[in-house]
Amino acid sequence: MTLSVTDLAITRGGLPVLEGLSFALPAGQAMVVRGPNGIGKTTLLRTLAGLQPPLRGQISGNEDTIAYAGHADGIKPTLTVRENLSFWASVFGLKDITRALLAYDLGELSERAAGTLSAGQKRRLGLSRLLVTGRPIWVLDEPTVSLDKNAVEMFANAVHTHLAVGGAALIATHIDLGLEAELLDVTPFRAKPAPLDDFDGVFL
Amino acid sequence: MIALLLRDLKLAFRAGGGFGLGLAFFLIVTVLVPLSVGPQTSLLALISPGILWLGALLANLLSLDRLLALDWEDGSLDLLATAPLPLEVALGIKAFAHWLTTGLPLVLAAPVLGVLLNLPTAGVSWVVISLLLGTPALSVIGTFGAALTVGLKRGGLLLSLLVLPLYVPTLIFGAEVSRRGAVGMDVTTPLLMLAGITAAAVALLPYASAAVLRVNLR
């Protein structure tokens, strides 16, 4: 399953941010998205996840294959860790959550209400959700925020295992995960403003 | 599907879930009405079906702004939208969960509150039947309103402004069934209209709700 993008242009708040972007992400590969703040990394990832339509260009291989993790983890504070995870597992048609609990060392926390977790623990719970989706392509937006060194290692291991079984990952991050990952710098694809005399163009 | 329904029910019943707030509001409205229009039992008996319907409608409205807003804030809606479950189905289920936790308790409480308002005995069953048929429509219409305003900071007031006009047909036919039932008139026509509106709303509105929610998630 290859995620491929050709001549993609995307908008944020009605304004084009990136254009002419093309890349391919084959199975077993990781790719790290880099670029300065506000360039449109989050918008790119949300577009790939199917949450917003692209302005132009084609995306293929992203139908029902993408597990998206954004800034918010979708955790309900009044449900326990186990209940949170089981819910997402059954939404994606899976049952087994033990592997996910193990991978992020959540076993001891599993009966605690998610609202009582620390920020880092919540993030671990959020990332463990990826393992219960059964989806091959992970699209992750700053996954290591509020993780300590130990947890970053857990995350890197999880990604590594995922790649080894034929998965793929597209990660927007600024830290080095110690993975063999291709680098995708989106800075050169910053959208140029439409010419001023093009009325329709400026309208966007 | 079942998982989403169970989760929403669990969330509603646990601490801070807001279950029972609508019911308490319904009670308060019912108590305030005699205090404002006077204690004459004949007058109260006359207006009781309408008051019960209005109270149920407002109690329903009250709980709408948390129907999707909480899932929006913690990112669950983003994740649900990328899940294999179609968003139309997800919203239909959320509306159903809303009805189970808000609408159904109101239906069950209505006969008890009817006693406070001197509701004629003949009217009790019709009030219950009309609420049972009408409140599901209120929930799906409310879900549509919640999906429209989910991205807005203080969407609560706007939500009421958008949803209340959409409640008009349901309110008219529902209250008409109760009122006619209370005085022993034929209720067939308004009852069929009420059921028809509910059936059509339940079948079609989730598509509109999902469409506007997708726009809001962009």
Next chain:
Amino acid sequence: MSLWEYANPRKFLTTSERLLPWFWGLAGLCLVAGLIWGFFFTPDEARQGATVKIIYLHVPAAMLAINAWIMMLVASLIWLVRRHHVSALAARAAAPIGAVMTLIALITGAIWGQPMWGTWWEWDPRLTSFLILFLFYLGYIALWQAIDNPDTAADLTSVLCLVGTVFALLSRYAVNFWNQGLHQGASLSLDKEEHVANVFYLPLLVCIAGFILLFVALVLYRTGTEIRARRMAALLARERAGA
């Protein structure tokens, strides 16, 4: 040449600027002529006396109140299907005009009703439906104003307009049913215009034409304003992004 060419904002602006003076002029002419004719050169009606002359404001406003919503519905559909920005902005521009027309219809109705029925307000099915229509206008306008991103606002208001149309129609029938159920026979219908004599009918037609022309002029003018505002916002955003 296709009609859709006018969906280009620039083409729309230049064309509407050429047409606007004609619309303003004709609207003014029809309104002045129609109202003066209607108010001063028609006889008093036998039963209602001079009060009947308010139909020259009431009927055209009521017609436009409904037709403005229909125009918004068509414009919303065009936006949803063909994504022409001008169409969405035209729907936005028409809404306050429709709301004001509804308000004029309601107020003139009340002024007319006072001497005729002895009450300012009667929960007559027609009056009630117009009041509900006014609420729909308010909700639609409020939703436009609440959302920052213009494309999101256009999408959401378009769907609201579609759903609202269905519910407004349902309300119309519900209200009809609701009041006849209570006040059988006590109908205070406003159907006078259906059997008015020619002497009232002709000036009424002129007034209706005047109102329609005024509506078209106002919509063109306001759409132009919306286009410019949209372009200005886009230019500002572009400047911020470039900085």
